[in-house]
Amino acid sequence: MSELLQVKNLYTRFHTEDGVVPAVNGISFNLNRGESLGIVGESGCGKSVACLSIMRLIGHPGKVEAEAMLLDGVELQSLSEKKMRSIRGNDMAFIFQEPMTSLNPVYTIGFQLQEAIRLHQGLDKKQSQDKSIEMLKLVGIPRAEKVFHEYPHSLSGGMRQRAMIAMALSCEPKILFADEPTTALDVTIQAQILELMRDLKERINTSIIFISHDLGVISEMVERVIVMYCGSIIEDTDISSLVKDPKHPYTIGLINSKPQINVDLEKLDSIPGAVPNPLNMPGGCPYHPRCNKVMDICKEKFPEKQTISDGHHVSCWLFSKQGREIKS
Amino acid sequence: MNESILQLENVKKYFPIRGGVFSRIIGQVKAVDDVSFKIKKGETLGLVGESGCGKSTLGRTILKLLDPSGGRVYYKGNNIFETDKNELRLLRRELQIIFQDPFSSLNPRLNVGEIIGESLEIHGIATGKEKQERVEYMLDVCGLAPHHHRRYPHEFSGGQRQRVGIARALTLNPDFVVADEPISSLDVSIQAQIVNLMEDLQDKFGLTYLFISHDLSMVRHISDNVAVMYLGKVVEICEKKELYQNPLHPYTQALLSAVPVLDPDSKLERIILSGDVPSPADPPPGCNFNPRCRYAEKRCRQEEPELREINSGHFVSCHLVQEG
Numbered sequence: 134m135s136e137l138l139q140v141k142n143l144y145t146r147f148h149t150e151d152g153v154v155p156a157v158n159g160i161s162f163n164l165n166r167g168e169s170l171g172i173v174g175e176s177g178c179g180k181s182v183a184c185l186s187i188m189r190l191i192g193h194p195g196k197v198e199a200e201a202m203l204l205d206g207v208e209l210q211s212l213s214e215k216k217m218r219s220i221r222g223n224d225m226a227f228i229f230q231e232p233m234t235s236l237n238p239v240y241t242i243g244f245q246l247q248e249a250i251r252l253h254q255g256l257d258k259k260q261s262q263d264k265s266i267e268m269l270k271l272v273g274i275p276r277a278e279k280v281f282h283e284y285p286h287s288l289s290g291g292m293r294q295r296a297m298i299a300m301a302l303s304c305e306p307k308i309l310f311a312d313e314p315t316t317a318l319d320v321t322i323q324a325q326i327l328e329l330m331r332d333l334k335e336r337i338n339t340s341i342i343f344i345s346h347d348l349g350v351i352s353e354m355v356e357r358v359i360v361m362y363c364g365s366i367i368e369d370t371d372i373s374s375l376v377k378d379p380k381h382p383y384t385i386g387l388i389n390s391k392p393q394i395n396v397d398l399e400k401l402d403s404i405p406g407a408v409p410n411p412l413n414m415p416g417g418c419p420y421h422p423r424c425n426k427v428m429d430i431c432k433e434k435f436p437e438k439q440t441i442s443d444g445h446h447v448s449c450w451l452f453s454k455q456g457r458e459i460k461s
Numbered sequence: 462m463n464e465s466i467l468q469l470e471n472v473k474k475y476f477p478i479r480g481g482v483f484s485r486i487i488g489q490v491k492a493v494d495d496v497s498f499k500i501k502k503g504e505t506l507g508l509v510g511e512s513g514c515g516k517s518t519l520g521r522t523i524l525k526l527l528d529p530s531g532g533r534v535y536y537k538g539n540n541i542f543e544t545d546k547n548e549l550r551l552l553r554r555e556l557q558i559i560f561q562d563p564f565s566s567l568n569p570r571l572n573v574g575e576i577i578g579e580s581l582e583i584h585g586i587a588t589g590k591e592k593q594e595r596v597e598y599m600l601d602v603c604g605l606a607p608h609h610h611r612r613y614p615h616e617f618s619g620g621q622r623q624r625v626g627i628a629r630a631l632t633l634n635p636d637f638v639v640a641d642e643p644i645s646s647l648d649v650s651i652q653a654q655i656v657n658l659m660e661d662l663q664d665k666f667g668l669t670y671l672f673i674s675h676d677l678s679m680v681r682h683i684s685d686n687v688a689v690m691y692l693g694k695v696v697e698i699c700e701k702k703e704l705y706q707n708p709l710h711p712y713t714q715a716l717l718s719a720v721p722v723l724d725p726d727s728k729l730e731r732i733i734l735s736g737d738v739p740s741p742a743d744p745p746p747g748c749n750f751n752p753r754c755r756y757a758e759k760r761c762r763q764e765e766p767e768l769r770e771i772n773s774g775h776f777v778s779c780h781l782v783q784e785g
Contacts, residue, residue: 175648289737319511321734324719349721390653392682403653407618
């Protein structure tokens with residue numbers, strides 16, 4: 134598998150009146166062709182901002198800096214705004230969380246679908262209309278010819294999300310960012326959409342970056358996972374070792390604080406405290422005030438990435454040489 | 462422990478649809494239609510269903526926060542729906558509610574001490590120093606610091622605000638609490654804190670909960686009995702274990718199978734429902750679920766099924782489920 138996207142030391146900071154908010158704090162990851170990668174974390178951990186930064190969709194007062202952001206070997210940061218526009222929607226597409234607010238209410242579904250197709254593929258009106266209807270059929274929208282002329286308000290939440298997916302996939306992007314695509318939907322509709330996305334991924338061979346706070350959803354959709362906390366990647370591994378053998382105390386806490394539908398528990402393991410204020414981050418490891426295995430060194434320095442096994446990395450002092458020496 | 466604290470009989474809540482020149486009533490949304498069940502003292506009844514199925518409306522209607530359109534709710538032998546204003550006010554001491562969104566359900570202009578203590582004054586239970594003590598005690602049992610009573614809601618995180626909401630509901634020492642999606646707006650790591658707190662408080666004060674949620678795994682964790690709602694009706698109700706192991710209604714089966722499982726190797730068969738929930742203003746004839754049901758027969762499209770007891774304590778409203 135070849136590398137499609139390479140991100141190295143990505144920083145996104147928001148320069149607000151109250152101070153600098155470090156939303157993304159030096160994250161690095163790779164995405165291979167045809168791979169699906171999950172990013173999990175709680176609200177405010179920087180998972181959406183990281184993806185928007187890659188798409189260059191962060192506006193004022195945000196500032197994006199990275200050592201490298203390569204798409205197919207091309208440095209995204211060096212591209213002009215015009216060039217970037219031709220990549221957005223064409224090579225990289227985004228599915229947003231809220232299908233209610235991310236579709237424009239004053240244009241028909243068809244118009245919004247055609248827009249991207251005409252812009253990026255240079256098809257004429259008739260051809261783009263045929264292509265749009267074909268896309269709507271592909272995502273399982275019944276009466277596609279009629280829906281083409283309808284406005285977003287006449288569709289249900291699940292149907293709107295299907296239309297969003299159709300729009301995102303219409304130019305056959307190399308990477309699809311799906312930002313909590315099912316969070317606003319009911320479970321039975323969520324199951325429909327996840328099934329659809331799995332099916333489409335096989336057919337179109339797109340790489341997916343799937344963002345969610347729900348590890349259950351992630352585990353059904355992806356092969357590899359990144360766990361983020363306060364703007365940093367704290368653990369990354371393939372999905373089955375994350376579920377069966379999580380290493381970072383935060384990952385363990387996250388897994389144990391959600392009851393499973395097929396397991397009985399006397400008491401839930403909760404993580405004490407709350408996510409720290411981004412304007413006032415604790416020094417050292419950002420998780421240390423909530424961690425049940427905290428050591429002195431955790432309060433001083435951010436832990437370096439440690440390799441547990443091939444493809445399983447953790448940023449936690451518990452697994453470093455220094456940490457082990459202190460413990461023993 | 463077997464005595465029921467709350468008994469619902471054919472509870473209905475219809476919202477009128479107005480239209481035309483004179484805003485005449487041209488239709489009705491049957492948000493809650495003919496719901497009957499009992500809640501036993503000290504238990505937690507989980508109420509699950511998808512958005513728009515009427516579960517929150519039901520929670521508010523049985524407390525008479527919304528005017529009911531019909532039916533009866535008996536609390537300790539009295540019909541809540543027939544109480545007058547003064548009686549209702551007395552009942553409010555014993556029946557409380559925790560709201561979904563801790564951001565909009567707390568008055569931003571009152572400090573936490575006032576929010577929690579307000580009801581003590583209204584009901585003439587405590588004032589001055591006594592009230593202060595009660596407020597500090599409630600903050601303490603809900604996992605906040607007593608000195609927090611001076612702070613305003615915006616100074617707290619979502620989880621802490623929900624603790625304030627819980628303290629407010631429990632300050633009058635109620636018997637029965639409706640928890641209307643108390644955790645759905647919180648982060649995963651905070652949800653577990655709030656659920657653990659609610660369980661501790663239930664043991665401590667002997668509370669009875671109606672726990673409304675769409676999170677099926679959390680409901681399984683906290684409930685003793687579970688009721689499943691679809692389009693304003695309860696389609697299945699029974700003991701928790703029975704429901705999750707032996708769901709009988711086709712909707713419950715699909716709902717449970719749709720929950721994502723944290724196990725990449727899991728090979729559970731998933732039932733994918735086609736289509737969306739129909740509009741409650743225009744429900745399909747016969748069984749509400751028939752257009753999406755994979756077993757639907759002719760009878761399902763004509764006759765409305767009734768809630769029948771299939772096994773002991775296991776009620777299902779489906780024509781196709783056989784007794785025994």
